[in-house]
Amino acid sequence: MKRYLNKIRNLFFARYCQANKVSLLGRGYVDGRWPVICNKGAFHLGSGVCFRSFRTRTRIDVFKDARLSIGDGCFINDGVNICCSTGITIGPNTKIADWVVLYDTDFHAVEPSEPVSSESITIGKNVWIGARVMVLPGSTIGDHSVIAAGAIVRGHIPARSIAAGIPAKVIKSITCEDDWVRS
Numbered sequence: 001m002k003r004y005l006n007k008i009r010n011l012f013f014a015r016y017c018q019a020n021k022v023s024l025l026g027r028g029y030v031d032g033r034w035p036v037i038c039n040k041g042a043f044h045l046g047s048g049v050c051f052r053s054f055r056t057r058t059r060i061d062v063f064k065d066a067r068l069s070i071g072d073g074c075f076i077n078d079g080v081n082i083c084c085s086t087g088i089t090i091g092p093n094t095k096i097a098d099w100v101v102l103y104d105t106d107f108h109a110v111e112p113s114e115p116v117s118s119e120s121i122t123i124g125k126n127v128w129i130g131a132r133v134m135v136l137p138g139s140t141i142g143d144h145s146v147i148a149a150g151a152i153v154r155g156h157i158p159a160r161s162i163a164a165g166i167p168a169k170v171i172k173s174i175t176c177e178d179d180w181v182r183s
């Protein structure tokens with residue numbers, strides 16, 4: 001019975017994606033409540049992406065002319081907030097924990113002479129982003145890396161590293177094969 005209900009929910013989710021002009025490149029999965037999607041740009045959702053939400057719904061905004069791409073097999077946990085004004089790319093098999101915020105724009109200018117800072121974000125494959133992490137405009141996170149809970153990323157985090165703190169700094173490195181996928 002549960003399997004049947006999940007199947008129906010996933011079918012409705014596919015329709016919901018269609019209605020929001022999300023190009024769903026395979027099957028998407030929802031465990032709990034599905035994300036609120038407001039897509040005015042281009043949103044590519046890979047195959048086998050799972051949205052899990054039992055407490056706070058995930059919210060995804062893609063602005064006009066912006067491009068969001070979520071790779072195959074990604075896992076997006078409760079209450080994630082993605083605001084894409086320029087471009088956000090998330091590689092395959094990346095895990096995004098509860099209440100993570102990905103903003104590729106600062107939304108407001110710091111002072112009159114300065115433009116609003118907006119720059120695309122690139123997150124590699126098999127990355128694990130811990131709970132309550134913020135990833136700010138212009139950031140890049142390399143393949144297989146881990147961002148420790150509560151960190152704020154602004155800048156470049158190299159592949160196969162663990163970064164923590166505010167601003168996030170590399171604290172350790174990770175040894176793994178390139179085809180390794182974190183459980």
Ligand SMILES: CC(C)(COP(=O)(O)OP(=O)(O)OC[C@H]1O[C@@H](n2cnc3c(N)ncnc32)[C@H](O)[C@@H]1OP(=O)(O)O)[C@@H](O)C(=O)NCCC(=O)NCCS
Pocket residue numbers: 077095096097098129130131132146147148149150151162164165171172
């Ligand atoms: C980063 C993490 C995975 C631990 O990795 P680890 O390799 O076992 O690291 P350690 O526990 O050995 O800690 C290494 C150092 O980083 C520090 N550290 C660990 N997590 C930290 C964090 N979130 N913020 C700041 N510093 C942190 C430790 O205090 C330690 O510092 P020290 O060397 O001065 O003692 C873990 O702390 C973490 O943040 N997990 C995220 C959990 C989560 O969000 N889950 C959501 C479910 S999807």
